[in-house]
Amino acid sequence: MIFKAIVSYDGTRYFGWQKTRMGPNIQEKIASAILQITGEQVLPEAASRTDRGVHAEGQVIQFNLNKEYEPHRLQRSLNAVLPSDIRIARLEFASADFHPTLDALAKEYHYRISLGPVQEPIDRLYAWHFHSPLDLEKMKIAANDLIGTHDFTALSNERSNEKEKDPLCKLMQIEIDCMDQGHLQLKITGNRFLYKMARNIAGILVYIGCGKLSQDCILSIIASRDRKKAGVTAPAHGLFLHKVFY
């Protein structure tokens, strides 16, 4: 019996999605909730291996149980034993061939930024505090140059343990929304994302917004394939995996 779940989490205290000996991680917490409720030992697969400190509103996971369970009851039981910073927002049956990573057509990330000289304490774990003013028009012009299919090597970091084989990604949309006077939100949708690519996109757009990089630098930086030219990696705690499209 294959289950598909939408999972939300506050990533603050976790070493990311993936099982690791470094410390607490989402994958093991969910596996241990499933074990506690069903007695079955499974390791759920996720659409995206979110990094340490990254949050999710719409992570999609898959797991396979031998016994039969009614999805609503299983969802309630899992939420009753999961830590309060991880929630199963939805749970349903999936077809036998469903794979959360391979079947994903696109992912939408949100990146939150809070502006002004002093950050509101309740934003401190959920938004990057940037105190210099940002020119939204410049950021929007630059964002437009990111749309389309490019070799995004300049906007990805190397993983220590593996090489990226295919650097081509297609970005469908970058929306820059002013939530209120003090908050910006970047909505970034693409067919796939290289390692730290969403945070590097947030970083380069912020550097363009504050004038550290020019609004027309994007195409030449992409062409250079040089990470060092593309500004800063925005911190993990501003990033949310918002939705996965199938």
Added chain:
Amino acid sequence: MIFKAIVSYDGTRYFGWQKTRMGPNIQEKIASAILQITGEQVLPEAASRTDRGVHAEGQVIQFNLNKEYEPHRLQRSLNAVLPSDIRIARLEFASADFHPTLDALAKEYHYRISLGPVQEPIDRLYAWHFHSPLDLEKMKIAANDLIGTHDFTALSNERSNEKEKDPLCKLMQIEIDCMDQGHLQLKITGNRFLYKMARNIAGILVYIGCGKLSQDCILSIIASRDRKKAGVTAPAHGLFLHKVFY
């Protein structure tokens, strides 16, 4: 030298504004930051004694220092030593007769509610999760009956250690905003608030919204002066002291 500061805090881990032996509190944390930076022992006064777990975006405090300090530098120094869940958002000189409680003309509280079957984990410390649907129109009609000057005994709790002398308060505004599909915010402005009155207003309006109380119950409940008729006290973690007016 009298200083006036606007203070924001995440009240999650505090036993409220006021100094207490029960545990950590905002007043002592700020006093200890002032001591650390200036060497002067003062106990700041606040516009509102927020309860355990209540947050603030615009608490107003006053304190008196013997030595001279440039407000911007002092603000930066205090923020450097304060815990990250308390911030001095603004600091300025105040006139010698300024008193944050006595001079306050009005206070605006915000109360946040998240709806739907499962709460987003990042809302868990900052919004009351209420899973039954709420009828906003009924809540707005009822809110209208709360506006004006009334004896608010039915919407206040008794403090264990003191009697409320004057139960008359004037509510100027209650706005009920749908932030997005999953979030409501009540904006409640009044000249003064009795103990737990803001949370009791949120509680009665939610009970009216979900049909546990009728939309036209307000005036008779106020007239009864009976706390037991007025529904539930909404939990502390949804409440924000938003602004104090002078």
